[in-house]
Amino acid sequence: xxxxxxxxxxxxxxxxxxxxxxxxxxxxxxxxxxxxxxxxxxxxxxxxxxxxxxxxxxxxxxxxxxxxxxxxxxxxxxxxxxxxxxxxxxxxxxxxxxxxxxxxxxxxxxxxxxxxxxxxxxxxxxxxxxxxxxxxxxxxxxxxxxxxxxxxxxxxxxxxxxxxxxxxxxxxxxxxxxxxxxxxxxxxxxxxxxxxxxxxxxxxxxxxxxxxxxxx
Numbered sequence: 001x002x003x004x005x006x007x008x009x010x011x012x013x014x015x016x017x018x019x020x021x022x023x024x025x026x027x028x029x030x031x032x033x034x035x036x037x038x039x040x041x042x043x044x045x046x047x048x049x050x051x052x053x054x055x056x057x058x059x060x061x062x063x064x065x066x067x068x069x070x071x072x073x074x075x076x077x078x079x080x081x082x083x084x085x086x087x088x089x090x091x092x093x094x095x096x097x098x099x100x101x102x103x104x105x106x107x108x109x110x111x112x113x114x115x116x117x118x119x120x121x122x123x124x125x126x127x128x129x130x131x132x133x134x135x136x137x138x139x140x141x142x143x144x145x146x147x148x149x150x151x152x153x154x155x156x157x158x159x160x161x162x163x164x165x166x167x168x169x170x171x172x173x174x175x176x177x178x179x180x181x182x183x184x185x186x187x188x189x190x191x192x193x194x195x196x197x198x199x200x201x202x203x204x205x206x207x208x209x210x211x212x213x214x215x216x
Contacts, residue, residue: 043199066142
């Protein structure tokens, strides 16, 4: 993995961040991505919106779809109260390995658990195999063609309760029109759009918050 950008990012964090300090890890990743190599984390600007929504929600049970290198998992974990859990799903085994090391270095490995594999496999297992009743907060930042499919899967598996919050990244760039149409028109969500910019770039993007109102 020595030639991979993700490994270089991890090495930069280990060399420059404070072990056990999640804020230091987040800041160091942002530094790497702004000044060395761009990477597809949610980033510092949209990260402030993520922080705001997490604080408002104050979740105990979090699922993240798309771990990448662990940036947003660490970012969320630093805001959670004792006893809260994050289950974060990542298809790419290299990214999952880097994320586990990043999460351990940040000192949040008791809160964050990386599930390596597909969301299609893991979402239906959450209740039986991972002790999940319902989800308080879901962060969607994985394959864009999976947003709608996985949202419907969360609904079908009865993982959403009244007040469950979905937060979706990249709804303008590259855009997720089918997901937006579903959450905005199906009648089961209250939606809020948060305009922002693509991470570490001056390009328009946005996050969409969808609060589940319950089944009709």
